[in-house]
Amino acid sequence: MPKNSHKVKLALKYCGSCNPHVDLTRIARHLTKVAEARGDFQLVPLPEDGIDVVVILCGCPRACGNKAEVRARAGQSLLTAGESVNGRHVPEAHLPSTVEQELIKILDS
Amino acid sequence: MSMMTGNEYRESLRRLKPEIYYLGEKIESVADHPAFIPHVNAAALTYEMALAPEFEELLSTTSHLTGERINRYTHIHHSHDDLVKKVKMLRALGQQTGSCFQRCVGHDGLNSVYSVTYEIDQKMGTDYHKRLVNLLKEVQSKDLMISGAMTDVKGDRRLSPSQQKDPDLYVHVVEKKKDGIVVSGAKAHITGAVNSHGHLVMPTAAMKAEDADYAVCFYVPVDAPGVIHIFGRQTNDARKCNCFLDQGNVDYGIVGGEALIVFDKAFVPWEHVFMCGEYEFAYELVERFATAHRQNYGGCKVGLADTLIGASYALAQVQGTDRSSHIRDKLVEMVHLTETLYCCSIACSCQGYALPAGSYMADPLLANVTKLNVTRHIYEIARIAQDIAGGILATAPSEMDWKNPKVGKYVDKYMKGVADIPTETRMRLIRLLEAMTCGTALVESMHGAGSPQAQRIMIERRANLERKKRLAEKLAKIGEQPLFVC
Numbered sequence: 234m235p236k237n238s239h240k241v242k243l244a245l246k247y248c249g250s251c252n253p254h255v256d257l258t259r260i261a262r263h264l265t266k267v268a269e270a271r272g273d274f275q276l277v278p279l280p281e282d283g284i285d286v287v288v289i290l291c292g293c294p295r296a297c298g299n300k301a302e303v304r305a306r307a308g309q310s311l312l313t314a315g316e317s318v319n320g321r322h323v324p325e326a327h328l329p330s331t332v333e334q335e336l337i338k339i340l341d342s
Numbered sequence: 343m344s345m346m347t348g349n350e351y352r353e354s355l356r357r358l359k360p361e362i363y364y365l366g367e368k369i370e371s372v373a374d375h376p377a378f379i380p381h382v383n384a385a386a387l388t389y390e391m392a393l394a395p396e397f398e399e400l401l402s403t404t405s406h407l408t409g410e411r412i413n414r415y416t417h418i419h420h421s422h423d424d425l426v427k428k429v430k431m432l433r434a435l436g437q438q439t440g441s442c443f444q445r446c447v448g449h450d451g452l453n454s455v456y457s458v459t460y461e462i463d464q465k466m467g468t469d470y471h472k473r474l475v476n477l478l479k480e481v482q483s484k485d486l487m488i489s490g491a492m493t494d495v496k497g498d499r500r501l502s503p504s505q506q507k508d509p510d511l512y513v514h515v516v517e518k519k520k521d522g523i524v525v526s527g528a529k530a531h532i533t534g535a536v537n538s539h540g541h542l543v544m545p546t547a548a549m550k551a552e553d554a555d556y557a558v559c560f561y562v563p564v565d566a567p568g569v570i571h572i573f574g575r576q577t578n579d580a581r582k583c584n585c586f587l588d589q590g591n592v593d594y595g596i597v598g599g600e601a602l603i604v605f606d607k608a609f610v611p612w613e614h615v616f617m618c619g620e621y622e623f624a625y626e627l628v629e630r631f632a633t634a635h636r637q638n639y640g641g642c643k644v645g646l647a648d649t650l651i652g653a654s655y656a657l658a659q660v661q662g663t664d665r666s667s668h669i670r671d672k673l674v675e676m677v678h679l680t681e682t683l684y685c686c687s688i689a690c691s692c693q694g695y696a697l698p699a700g701s702y703m704a705d706p707l708l709a710n711v712t713k714l715n716v717t718r719h720i721y722e723i724a725r726i727a728q729d730i731a732g733g734i735l736a737t738a739p740s741e742m743d744w745k746n747p748k749v750g751k752y753v754d755k756y757m758k759g760v761a762d763i764p765t766e767t768r769m770r771l772i773r774l775l776e777a778m779t780c781g782t783a784l785v786e787s788m789h790g791a792g793s794p795q796a797q798r799i800m801i802e803r804r805a806n807l808e809r810k811k812r813l814a815e816k817l818a819k820i821g822e823q824p825l826f827v828c
Contacts, residue, residue, distance in 0.1 A: 250828060254806060258828045292828075294695035295705065320698050 241274035241285045241340060246303050253292025254315040255325045260290060263329035273340060279306060286339055288332065309339050344410050345393060346485040348386035355537055360565040362536050364573040372537050376582050380595030382537045384443040385487060387435060388415055400431040405482050415445045416482040418456050419702040425691035429641035436645015440591050440778060442598030442786060444534025448488030450634035451542040452478060453701060455559060458627045459616050460699035470616045477561055489538040491529035491603055492631060494546040503556040513543060513605055514555045515618060522611040523618060525558060533598035536571050540564050541603060548625035557624045559617035560610040568608030571601045577781025587741040587770060590777030597782050630703055635791040636713035637704040640687025643716050643787055647680040647723050650778055654730045657771040661759040672726045679719040686712035707804040714797040720787035724779035731775050738772050
């Protein structure tokens, strides 16, 4: 996507972080850096209108943030739940890069 | 109609011809032998209560495969509500039987194998999940009772399966044929084995490449050739044959009825094989089964504890101690311990989650905490029950002496408590408490679903001690001090 065209709006939704098995903020920080580097998407607050992608960040497999009303905020969603991305097991160290890869698939689609 | 009545279940057992030995003799019919009738009765209640309006909400549900109404014991959990209802079902059954009703082991096995076969197929390109689904349809449509057979006899515990001097100390594949596999070995402590329709056999531990022949999961009918059952002794089991009142829990016995299942070159057709050499999935299967089974214990044992509390309270009334403050305090303590266990099982169910196959499992850490608490709290509850009951629990005369024409009048006179309550009431309560707290029944709370150390190992694996350390370091102002530790 050209940098001067409409930027994809990406929002993050945390589960609430009661007792996370993994460090979710590492994923968030990584996505912030990727957004700056790529320039084709921007992080916006979840209540904003016109969100294209929502990344749901859950600290454990219980996935409390994975609610229909959250997914309905955007056309597409990505789910991390403990050591998993979209239901596939991913070691904690690889979570940020895996979320990035999954996000790029969405952006390029 | 896919759900059986209790009597239809008994009739279905009579049609089978399993090879069963008990006290040195071959048993012809478990449904009709006094040593087995209490266990059959307890399992039969899982059928009866599913059809009873009072309990159908817990004990029956809708099949995700066929849309038919089925017994929950043949169901694959697909929601948190399913997980919670399993616990509530177990408590309700425990209250009605005061014993183990056996059917949960196979239920947990089906759920575990359902999810793991899906994941094996995803990675290995096998078709185990389809085979399991076909078996599940049969189990649901015929309302079969399946035992879950996981624990191998293990021999020298220092050695892995393939390192044992005798290769049969863990169940393993001895031959692969065009139409199936041949297996040998034995599974120990298998609850409800003799009065099940078949066995779901699973590996017992994590496996390495050299143990691949031991990474085997399959189903066999209870009366398949080469499958032999040796039924275990229980405390006071002779009373089943020559006593009534002295049994304590006449209808349902004191435990589930466990057997050693021997596989002597038993043949298993491929359609009933769900893992054969995929050793890297053995641990996952063990953990999922252990989680599902440990989730149960704050349900079933809580139901038993409810009856134990009731028996203690009733006996205190019979003995005239029920208004003493220390007795009431002890009863409160029993309730507190009981409901603590229930909290654990409900919590691990509510914190459960979906698996790639779409089925749900309980939270493993909390499920292991549940079971580890059971290994302590049920013993403490039993200790308090014995405290309230008094030494008579161990010294009461037998029902034969109570019925004896010469000394029966003395037993009746001197075993009496409060004047207007019959001696027989006291004797019945004493025997019920004896059955539930003295002997085999308690060991089930210790080692059923795995020994305490097995729970501790799984708790440590999931403890996330490093994060807890970071939380403490932040407060103690050691190293980095972020606003939040995530």
